[in-house]
Each structure stands twice: as C-alpha cells, then as structure tokens.
Amino acid sequence: MNSISLCISTYNRVDDLTRLISSALMQVPKVPIIVYDDASSDATAEIVRTQFPTVSVIAGKNNVGLIAARNICIREASTPFVIILDDDAFFTSPKTVQQTLDDFSSERIGAVAVPFTENGVLMQGETAGPSIGLARSFIGAAHAVRRDAVLACGGLRESYGFYCEESDLAIRFLAAGLVVRHGSADPVTHCPNADRKPLLRRQLRWRSEFRFKYCHTPALLLLPVLGSHLALLVFRCSQFGGLAATLKLGYSTWRDVIKSRHERKGVGFRTYFLWRRLSESPRLTLGDIDDVPAVRRALEGSDSFAVQ
Template sequence: MPTVSAVIATFNRAPELRTALSRLLTQTHPVAEILVVDDGSTDGTDAMLRAEFPSVRYVRLPHNAGLIYARNFGFANTAGDCVLSVDDDSWFVEPDGLARAVAYMEAHPDVAAVACNIETRDGLVYFPPQAAPFDAPWYVGCGHLLRRSAVAATGLYMPELYRQGEEKDRGLRLIGAGYRVVALPGVMVHHDKSEKGRKPGLERFYNHRNDLIREIARCPARLLPWRFLRSWAGNSWKNLRHGPRLTDVKVLLALPEIVRIGLKHRAPVSEDAYRRWLHLSKTAAPLSPPLRSSRANQRFALTRQAD
C-alpha cells in the first residue's frame, strides 16, 4: 500500500486549520505523516498545534515566503510515496475520500496527479459528482494527491510564482513528461474559502502575471508569441469584466520580472504535449471561478461532447 504524506500550508488561520486537521485525522486511509508549514503566522497557530495536535509535525518559516514556497518545502521535507495537499480551510467530505484517491493512483501507474472534486461553502461544485474519472489539464491546490516519483522527475514549483498558478504549470510539465492528471469527480473536498488573507485584486494580478510566466517557461518557441499575447488578452478581458482595475498596469510594470523568471525556468514541453494541454484546458479544466452546480453540470456535458 502506498504511504501518504499530507502537507498543509497555513497563514493566520488557526481555527480553520484545527477543523482541517481534525477532519484529515478521521480518514480511513492511514496518513504516515502530516506536516504543517506555517508561513509566518502571528495568531497563535503554533500554540494551538502543540496543545491539540502533538503528533503533527510543525515548521514555522522565518518569514512569509508565499504559499508556493511553503508547498515546495513540505514536499521536500516529507517521504510518502504520495503527497496529499489540502488547504488549511479544506477537507475530504467523506471518510474514505483519501482511500479512493490512493487506490486510483495505485491502479494507474501513469497517473501522476489526482484532482479531487471541489465544493465550496456557498454550494458551488467543480464537477458533477456522478461523472466518471477523466483526464484534466491540472488540479486545484486545495485538494489533490501527487505521485512523489513523478514530481521528483519533473521538478518542484517555481517559487517565484508566490501564490497562484502553480497547478497549471505542474500539470503542463507532467503531461509533457508523459504522465496523466486525472479528475475524480466522486472524491469530494470541501473548501470553506476563509476570507482571511483573500484579496481579489492581488489574486487577479498573480493570475495574470503567473500565466505569462508559465507561457515563457513552457510554451514551444513556435507558438510562444501567439500564446503570450493570447494569455495577456484573455486575462485583461477577465479583469475588465470586474470593472475598471489597475491590474493590467501592474502587470505591465512587472513585465521585466515576468520575462526574467520565465527565461530562468524555461524548459518548453513538446508541441504535441502543449496542444494536448490546451485541448484539455478547453474541455476538461476545473471551473475557475466555479459556477453553480446546475451550470457546472451543463458545462461538463457540453465539454465532454466536444472532447
């Protein structure tokens, strides 16, 4: 049976983290170790963990280095065959959720990542829960399972992304290396979406910035000019739909940094792999932002017909 390490990155969400850990400890599949990586909390997270969860490993980073750095740290400092990542405000809905995800990965050696289905506290669902497993372009950070050997072969996240977009980049790299990312709609993870630390303007900026970095780092040279412009235009349109914003100006000012980081990590995938990832992005991507359940069902039906 594959061993599982669980990694939870946290920042100033002690009450939410308490719930996430309590739910994780009720899973029927044994978790060999749980590592909480604290990205500089000041709300008593450390005292809560020592008093209530003495079996959980706890590391407090000396400064706030970002969610992605914390996840890299957690992966590098655990040893399980599989690495489970849930947010400090998310947990499996059913006690055998982890067991089913591990069983699927064990039965399919070419699967490097399992994307769990995500439901939020306001009733949004990413995939129809009754749907069969299917190939996806990426997973959602608040609920996924990784095969350690596949991640070791393809590399850690780009820490410069700081807080968003790492799932898309890793999904592309895994597909480029011949692995599969598979969504399991029946394995549900509840995301409570704590408001602590959420800043919509900052999220829009990092979504836009990090998509551009990914294109420079992974897109084949022949497609790069078009895809870079397409990504910029697509994100600009999304920003405009939320009303006048300064996001595009901030991204433009960050362009030298975007190019520098992208070139630093440049390792393009093959054109075939990139086109497959694009196809999956159009037909099987997790909804972002998620639509309400009935609309998600409609979209899923349409995209599966197009596949």
C-alpha cells in the same frame, strides 16, 4: 507502512487549521499529517503541538509563501503519495484519503484532482464512468501528487507566487508522460476566506498566466500567444483597475518574467496540443490516450525532463 501523507501549509488561520486536522484524524486508515506553519503570528505551531501531538509540525522562521511551503511539506513527506489541502478545507468523509490513494491506479497518473465543494458547488468531480477521466490541471485547494515525480521535476515553481503553479506542474508532468486525472473520492469541503480581493486576484491571475505561457509555449508560437495575452489585457483594462494600472501591470510582469527567463523551456508541439485538447469536450480518458498512437507517442516521449 503508510503510502500517503496529508500535507497542510498554513498562515494565521489556526481555527480553520484545527478543524481540518480534527477531520483528518478521522480518516480510515490513519494518515500521517505534516503541517508547515509559514511564520504565523497567532501561535499556530504551539497550538497544534499541544492539541494534536501526533501531527508533525514544521515552524517556519520567515514567511515563504504558499508554493514554497507546499514544496517544503512534499520534501518532508516520506510516503510515495501526498494529498494536499488548503487550511480552510476539511474532510466530510473518513474514506477520502484512501479513495484518493486508490485513484493512483496507473503509473501514468502523476496527480489527482481531488473533488471538493465550494459554496455548495462540486468542483473537480467529473467522472468518466468506469474509465479514468483526465484533467488538464487541478485546483490547489485539494489535490494529490506522486511525490517522486514532483521532486524529479524540481517541485512546484515558486516564482509564480500565486495562481498557475498547478498548471505549470501539470504540463511538465504531461511532457514527461504523466497525466492528471479527475478524482473519484468523497469530496472535501472548501470554505475560502470571504475577503477575496477580486481586483488583486484578477491581476495576479493575469500575471501568472503570462508567465505560464512564456515558460511553456513552443518557440514558433510564443510571440502570437504572448501578444494576444497582452492585447486582451489592454482590451479589458477596466477589469484590471483602469488603463494606468493595466500598463503598470503589463510592464512589471514583463520585467519579472525577463529576470527569470532561465525558467523558459517550451514544450514540444505534441505536448502543447495535447495540453490544449485536455481542456475540451468530450473529455479524454486514459484509455483514449492509450488507443491513439500519436498521443501515446507524445506521452511516452519527454519534452522537458525524465521521471526516473
């Protein structure tokens, strides 16, 4: 019985997708593959079904976006673990999926930041020797999750739209006693689209970071944290399209966050400060957490939800 599935969400990139599937079919042992076609107009679903009959294809009728598409794939999977790659990534080693499965070596591990290269630079490839090195979050282009833990917390939060949904899941994991670890597998390759629209991406990232801070910052720290984030936006308005565009971005972000204010559930102080510590050097390991009583209590408690 398989223990891990590969899930791919795709939209109008059938050439990239077929490259990824071809590389995935070379994995040893074989891995079930689930593709969610997010209402592509390039006949993606038909092409995949014809060329790769063993791949499970879900053809969406409406474009729901990347985060919602990943949630659909995770729910569709029947394995305890799921590895997720962007459709413009591909495997370069037949061992990566099995190595990633092996990285879930503790029940404490909720997600694995799978190593990948992008423009020749290794991402998420930090190691702590024989120890399990912890990461604060992971990059969505290549990661793996414990499926039941994702479902227990309600899945990826789709209101983000783009950016920070990974951090949102990671901090909810942390509040439930689960951690994200750096992967040790052979890296995959990620070839992002050349048209990255840097201004739009900066705006989307700021918007998502504001939402993340609103959702998870403890109540006593909320006003200064949000205030500093807004101040940074105004101070760097030239990076966000000028003052008028900056003010519009700030207003629309606040309006959207207020509309979804029911999502706010600030984590406890112990989880919050542990979250901040995970971004610092030297990197924490799972052994460090087990050795520090205060940190261990933070992980054994549950500030947001309980994973059954």
